[in-house]
Amino acid sequence: MLFFQKQGIVSIPQELPRDLTVRALPAPQTATLPLRVGGQARFCAPADRQLSLGTRLVAGEDGFGIYSPFDGMLGDLSRIRHPLLGEVPAAAVLVDACVQPPTAQTVALEQKPTEQEIVNAARVCGIIDETDGMRLDEKLLALRKKGVALLVGDACEDQPGCFAALCVLRQYGAQAELGLQLACLATGAQQGFFVRFGDADERFDTLPLQTQVHALGCQYPALPERRVQQESKQPFGSIGVQALAALYRALAFREPQLGLAVSIGGEILDMPRCYFVPFGTALSHAVQACGIHYPSYTCVSGGALRGTKVSDAMPMSIGVTGVYVQENAPEPAAKPCFGCGACANVCPQNLLPIHIMKSRRRGHKMKLKLLHPEDCIGCGACSYVCPSGIDLTRFVRLAAQDAAKEAVR
Amino acid sequence: MKLYSHAPFVRGGERTPRARMSFLFAALTGIGVLSLYYNGPRLLVLTAISLCMAAAFDLLVCLLAGQRLRVTSESMLQAVLLTLFCPATVHLLLPAVGVAVMMILKQLLRMFFRQAPHISCLCAGWCFLAFCFPANFFTYAKPGVEGWPPIAMTVAVEKVASPTELLRGDAIASDFSVIDVLLGNLAGPMGACGAVVLIACIAFLCFHYRTALRTAVGAVLAVTVCALLFPRVPQELLLSVLFEVCGGSLLLCAAFALQVPGAVPLTHGGQWMLGIVWGLLTVVGRRVLPIEQAAPLALLLLTPFNFGFDLLRGQLLRGWRKFRLLGRKSV
Numbered sequence A: 001m002l003f004f005q006k007q008g009i010v011s012i013p014q015e016l017p018r019d020l021t022v023r024a025l026p027a028p029q030t031a032t033l034p035l036r037v038g039g040q041a042r043f044c045a046p047a048d049r050q051l052s053l054g055t056r057l058v059a060g061e062d063g064f065g066i067y068s069p070f071d072g073m074l075g076d077l078s079r080i081r082h083p084l085l086g087e088v089p090a091a092a093v094l095v096d097a098c099v100q101p102p103t104a105q106t107v108a109l110e111q112k113p114t115e116q117e118i119v120n121a122a123r124v125c126g127i128i129d130e131t132d133g134m135r136l137d138e139k140l141l142a143l144r145k146k147g148v149a150l151l152v153g154d155a156c157e158d159q160p161g162c163f164a165a166l167c168v169l170r171q172y173g174a175q176a177e178l179g180l181q182l183a184c185l186a187t188g189a190q191q192g193f194f195v196r197f198g199d200a201d202e203r204f205d206t207l208p209l210q211t212q213v214h215a216l217g218c219q220y221p222a223l224p225e226r227r228v229q230q231e232s233k234q235p236f237g238s239i240g241v242q243a244l245a246a247l248y249r250a251l252a253f254r255e256p257q258l259g260l261a262v263s264i265g266g267e268i269l270d271m272p273r274c275y276f277v278p279f280g281t282a283l284s285h286a287v288q289a290c291g292i293h294y295p296s297y298t299c300v301s302g303g304a305l306r307g308t309k310v311s312d313a314m315p316m317s318i319g320v321t322g323v324y325v326q327e328n329a330p331e332p333a334a335k336p337c338f339g340c341g342a343c344a345n346v347c348p349q350n351l352l353p354i355h356i357m358k359s360r361r362r363g364h365k366m367k368l369k370l371l372h373p374e375d376c377i378g379c380g381a382c383s384y385v386c387p388s389g390i391d392l393t394r395f396v397r398l399a400a401q402d403a404a405k406e407a408v409r
Numbered sequence B: 001m002k003l004y005s006h007a008p009f010v011r012g013g014e015r016t017p018r019a020r021m022s023f024l025f026a027a028l029t030g031i032g033v034l035s036l037y038y039n040g041p042r043l044l045v046l047t048a049i050s051l052c053m054a055a056a057f058d059l060l061v062c063l064l065a066g067q068r069l070r071v072t073s074e075s076m077l078q079a080v081l082l083t084l085f086c087p088a089t090v091h092l093l094l095p096a097v098g099v100a101v102m103m104i105l106k107q108l109l110r111m112f113f114r115q116a117p118h119i120s121c122l123c124a125g126w127c128f129l130a131f132c133f134p135a136n137f138f139t140y141a142k143p144g145v146e147g148w149p150p151i152a153m154t155v156a157v158e159k160v161a162s163p164t165e166l167l168r169g170d171a172i173a174s175d176f177s178v179i180d181v182l183l184g185n186l187a188g189p190m191g192a193c194g195a196v197v198l199i200a201c202i203a204f205l206c207f208h209y210r211t212a213l214r215t216a217v218g219a220v221l222a223v224t225v226c227a228l229l230f231p232r233v234p235q236e237l238l239l240s241v242l243f244e245v246c247g248g249s250l251l252l253c254a255a256f257a258l259q260v261p262g263a264v265p266l267t268h269g270g271q272w273m274l275g276i277v278w279g280l281l282t283v284v285g286r287r288v289l290p291i292e293q294a295a296p297l298a299l300l301l302l303t304p305f306n307f308g309f310d311l312l313r314g315q316l317l318r319g320w321r322k323f324r325l326l327g328r329k330s331v
């Protein structure tokens, strides 16, 4: 058994909403479905453009599929600039009805699947790992090739306002557990367990699971990968809980991945909630469902500490599991640094963010080399604690980008 | 690589610079009141002149640069601190001269290096007074308002040795008791009176923000260990240790000079390193140089290495992490 030491620097108690159910979202009127496959693919929508739930829209040359999460009429195909995916092909859909949250029931598989069958199911059902945006079939093969002995089901969202993974663990824990067993089978890992952010909580500690759920405490950043690496001598890999549950459903029910559980959090919402959001639904639709009365607000995809500001017109896609909504107030101007050192002491990578920022500004290349900005993991802890309100994370990431460019040259 | 836009969107409730300054001035008021009790109203006159000088410089710089007129709290803090480093018998204009040197240096550094560490300027002002006017700057008298008219330019007094000067003799024969050292009834700079109050100030500041505690503790520990291992007056070991720690402006620097922005390295590890090296250098300075108040001088010498201490700490931790993860593979 692994024992996780207390780590992380900023104390962020997760204030979870009472309601941790993955709810159904009312069907939107229209949707824009991103169709990114990552390789050669063929558009294979029906000729009459009539869509029903699960209609295959795209077939990758290796069999990877993208399916319609809507009943409705297919509109134009175009290329859109997605804030997180970049430029991708997308299909407009006139929606009649949308997919509901998957069933939480489990059934015994008729026979034990082989590794190849598991990988194929992940590929055909178009499953993406929500933690890193990687195709699950490719990830399983990569993990097998590396010879992992340990597989971690990652339910660790340590950002304020993000709780989708916890909702999934609670509602679909049994499916995620079976998915973890299947992933272990496919990768050759001998052991698997779950990790989650937060302290002891009976809502998760009393789940009827055989697999252990490690609580990593409320210290941000939780850094589950690093902590597993420190505690275990074995090579390991990690997969998101949503992908694991989807993997089980793919084998048990042949169910493709049509959406993701997304937590919509933030203090200005009436009811922060977790919705099962079909891919292609506009973010504003989910935000409105949580009750918001502000004429203008800011959406941050990925959480309040590491996230990216996005427009609420953004179509939801793979990789978005948490959205933080805040009032659209102007950012207060940063004050000069007064050398309190909070940023340096909070950095989990032991960097000196303010020195990195100053060295970059002054063009001290030698000094920058010594400061290793490339080690930054973008956790945002330095900006979070800075009393002068300096956005250090941004400058450190820019310095890291410069260093990467320099290295290529 | 993904570039994060404006993270984070929530902020921690860290103390703002203004709040920190207000705590610092509150602590200074504590030591000021005690010093006023021992040194009389001359302290107020000296402080007022220094403050006026600092304010005048700040305003002049703003005028010349065409900026909005303002007086910075850092300049005020430095002026008060420099005055507290002087004895009550000092020439009425001497602290103001030190402040002027400090402010000019600050502007020169800003002009040529685009940055002027406040602590370096303060220590440089101190060094200017110590080396250019040693007779006046290091003439200590027994505390007492008698014969110290507040607005007389100079005061003729009978010179008394400070606790650290007493350590130069073979035996400690002095007018001060341990209680005097702890409560402040002793010869020395105006601000270095009352070890108990200075320690209370350190505790008060640490309660509100923890930046310099490690450096202060590191320095005091280093001085204590050196005084215990190599006592200057072995016959009176405890008194010798007490004089070594409580005398020579060490506690005054630990309580206030370290709180000046930029005085200590940013990281906790770097702060420990600075504290220990500062303590050792202070001991060496006291024993090798004829200056008993070696603490500010040692601090001046070490301030340029603050970044180095931080860097060293970072490299050590990197090395340690690599060593711990040696042989552990991740995917």
Ligand code: SF4
Residues within 6 Å of the ligand: A346, A347, A348, A349, A350, A351, A353, A375, A376, A377, A378, A379, A380, A381, A382, A383, A392, A393, A396
């Ligand atoms: S420098 Fe990078 S790793 Fe360090 S606290 Fe800031 S964002 Fe996190």
Ligand code: SF4
Residues within 6 Å of the ligand: A336, A337, A338, A339, A340, A341, A342, A343, A344, A354, A385, A386, A387, A388, A389, A390, A392, B266
């Ligand atoms: S936290 Fe902000 S004010 Fe403090 S040292 Fe870092 S950049 Fe400067």
